Amino acid sequence: MMIRKLLALAILTYKEGVRDRALFGIGLFSLFMMTGSILVVSMFMRELHKVTVDINLSAITFAGLLLSFFVSINLMSKDIDRHTIYSVLSKPFSRSQYVWGKYLGIMLLIITAMGMLTICSSIAIWFTKFQYLVYFQGFSWIEFYKAVYAELLMFFMLNALIVFFSTITTSSFITLLFSISTYIAGQTIEEVVLFLKTKHAADMALSKGITTIIDVVQYILPNLSVFDLKTQSAHAITISWNYLAAITCYSGAYSIVLLIMASLIFNRRELK
Amino acid sequence: MKRQSILIVFLIVAMGACFFFQKNLGKEREIFLKENYMGYVLPSKITGPISLEFSGIVSDFLFLKVSTFLGTKFIQNEKLEEKHAKFIYDSINILTDLDPWFWDAYLLADTILTWDFRRIDLANTLLFKAREHRTTDFQVPYHIGFNYFYFLKDNANGAKYLLEAARLPKAPSYLSALATRLSMYQNQYAPAILFLNDILKTTQSSELKKQLETRLETLFIMDSLEKEVHEFKKRFGSFPDHLSDLVDKGLVESIPDDPYGGKFVLLENKRVYTTSKMIYK
Numbered sequence: 001m002m003i004r005k006l007l008a009l010a011i012l013t014y015k016e017g018v019r020d021r022a023l024f025g026i027g028l029f030s031l032f033m034m035t036g037s038i039l040v041v042s043m044f045m046r047e048l049h050k051v052t053v054d055i056n057l058s059a060i061t062f063a064g065l066l067l068s069f070f071v072s073i074n075l076m077s078k079d080i081d082r083h084t085i086y087s088v089l090s091k092p093f094s095r096s097q098y099v100w101g102k103y104l105g106i107m108l109l110i111i112t113a114m115g116m117l118t119i120c121s122s123i124a125i126w127f128t129k130f131q132y133l134v135y136f137q138g139f140s141w142i143e144f145y146k147a148v149y150a151e152l153l154m155f156f157m158l159n160a161l162i163v164f165f166s167t168i169t170t171s172s173f174i175t176l177l178f179s180i181s182t183y184i185a186g187q188t189i190e191e192v193v194l195f196l197k198t199k200h201a202a203d204m205a206l207s208k209g210i211t212t213i214i215d216v217v218q219y220i221l222p223n224l225s226v227f228d229l230k231t232q233s234a235h236a237i238t239i240s241w242n243y244l245a246a247i248t249c250y251s252g253a254y255s256i257v258l259l260i261m262a263s264l265i266f267n268r269r270e271l272k
Numbered sequence: 273m274k275r276q277s278i279l280i281v282f283l284i285v286a287m288g289a290c291f292f293f294q295k296n297l298g299k300e301r302e303i304f305l306k307e308n309y310m311g312y313v314l315p316s317k318i319t320g321p322i323s324l325e326f327s328g329i330v331s332d333f334l335f336l337k338v339s340t341f342l343g344t345k346f347i348q349n350e351k352l353e354e355k356h357a358k359f360i361y362d363s364i365n366i367l368t369d370l371d372p373w374f375w376d377a378y379l380l381a382d383t384i385l386t387w388d389f390r391r392i393d394l395a396n397t398l399l400f401k402a403r404e405h406r407t408t409d410f411q412v413p414y415h416i417g418f419n420y421f422y423f424l425k426d427n428a429n430g431a432k433y434l435l436e437a438a439r440l441p442k443a444p445s446y447l448s449a450l451a452t453r454l455s456m457y458q459n460q461y462a463p464a465i466l467f468l469n470d471i472l473k474t475t476q477s478s479e480l481k482k483q484l485e486t487r488l489e490t491l492f493i494m495d496s497l498e499k500e501v502h503e504f505k506k507r508f509g510s511f512p513d514h515l516s517d518l519v520d521k522g523l524v525e526s527i528p529d530d531p532y533g534g535k536f537v538l539l540e541n542k543r544v545y546t547t548s549k550m551i552y553k
């Protein structure tokens with residue numbers, strides 16, 4: 001029964017998302033980038049497979065980011081801004097179910113969009129490969145799809161963050177600001193932590209307070225750079241299945257924690 | 273209707289003006305860029321974090337920027353200066369920080385820094401960086417070995433790295449033989465021809481291809497002239513004093529023109545070289 005309710009909400013959110021005009025703009029932009037990759041690669045010397053994969057994976061990621069930051073946030077805040085949430089909550093849905101249903105709907109939208117873009121990317125890569133077969137010796141389809149999968153895991157986490165921020169803020173702009181900031185911090189936190197372990201950082205003699213803060217923050221902030229396998233995929237460097245399993249578990253656990261927290265906060269939130 | 277026609281006429285005129293100004297701006301911009309050379313690149317400590325998870329595509333963009341810069345210089349036959357060597361080294365160093373497996377970038381730097389600037393130190397620094405990451409790629413030690421052997425005249429290190437390359441997967445069969453017979457090739461153009469031919473075969477960029485073909489053609493001429501110099505010694509018991517002696521004695525019909533615009537000369541050590549130093553005059 002509960003699953004049916006969640007699915008109903010998810011499908012409703014998904015349908016609402018599909019109707020968003022921004023989706024077409026994002027799709028067109030990505031397709032433009034992918035077809036552009038066929039033309040751009042001719043300007044390179046040998047590693048055409050690397051450039052093709054770089055452009056296509058970046059297009060998929062960028063489209064996913066635009067979708068998350070604009071369509072997902074809009075889907076979350078629209079109900080509250082337009083007061084349509086009352087009609088939804090007047091139905092036999094709990095607030096927690098609302099949060100989880102929304103999240104599932106958003107993820108369904110992201111999975112569909114990424115699936116379609118991956119098919120378009122595969123066609124663009126296949127076409128470039130067909131044109132420059134000699135320069136595609138170091139290309140691997142499996143590694144390409146592994147990188148797409150890792151990106152999808154990143155979006156699972158990022159959208160859980162968006163849902164979480166939507167429940168604690170009252171404005172979609174603040175949610176956008178928090179989400180973008182957390183995304184940037186999540187992509188760079190690993191670099192900061194690694195830098196602190198170098199000799200150069202030791203020479204800088206940072207105060208104990210700062211190092212303690214960074215130590216704590218690295219466990220609170222999502223480490224989004226672990227999902228970035230684009231460079232490895234571009235060079236067909238094999239990513240172990242163990243690594244993929246590890247990032248799957250990380251993404252799943254972190255997203256569940258965020259969604260439970262979002263449900264708890266949303267349950268107590270006063271809707272005006 | 274009339275108003276619309278006037279608007280269309282204005283639109284056509286505005287489009288013409290736009291095209292004209294843009295064309296003129298292109299010329300002005302070229303002069304501006306020449307006068308205000310900015311050979312700096314942002315260090316990877318900055319480019320790394322700001323490129324977020326798009327470091328691959330950022331490295332492609334930086335590479336395209338460097339190769340376009342070089343392509344323009346080659347097309348316009350502009351003289352490359354020492355500051356350009358630093359710019360190339362810095363750019364490639366940064367973009368290989370973003371993507372440490374990017375072989376095209378290492379190779380471009382190696383080809384330009386060695387042949388055009390004779391900065392073997394910079395080229396080898398980048399190649400050793402490539403060696404740390406591309407551990408199974410025979411091309412990396414192959415190029416290091418060649419630089420030691422051909423440019424630094426260090427046969428011991430040349431052989432060491434060529435042997436290392438020969439042991440790696442997909443290495444051409446002639447590598448081990450080349451490594452062991454390295455001393456035989458000392459002071460000859462043959463390995464350079466072999467080496468450049470290898471690069472040419474795998475190059476897709478038409479600009480770089482043209483550049484390599486000219487270099488290869490020059491090396492071919494110098495190699496054949498040197499062979500004739502040795503033939504001269506065999507026949508007449510002593511080396512010629514000038515290349516023109518080869519023409520006088522009928523060994524060659526004429527001394528070919530240097531594709532770079534210089535003149536082929538016979539050095540005191542009886543090696544053939546060119547006054548252009550394989551740089552466009």
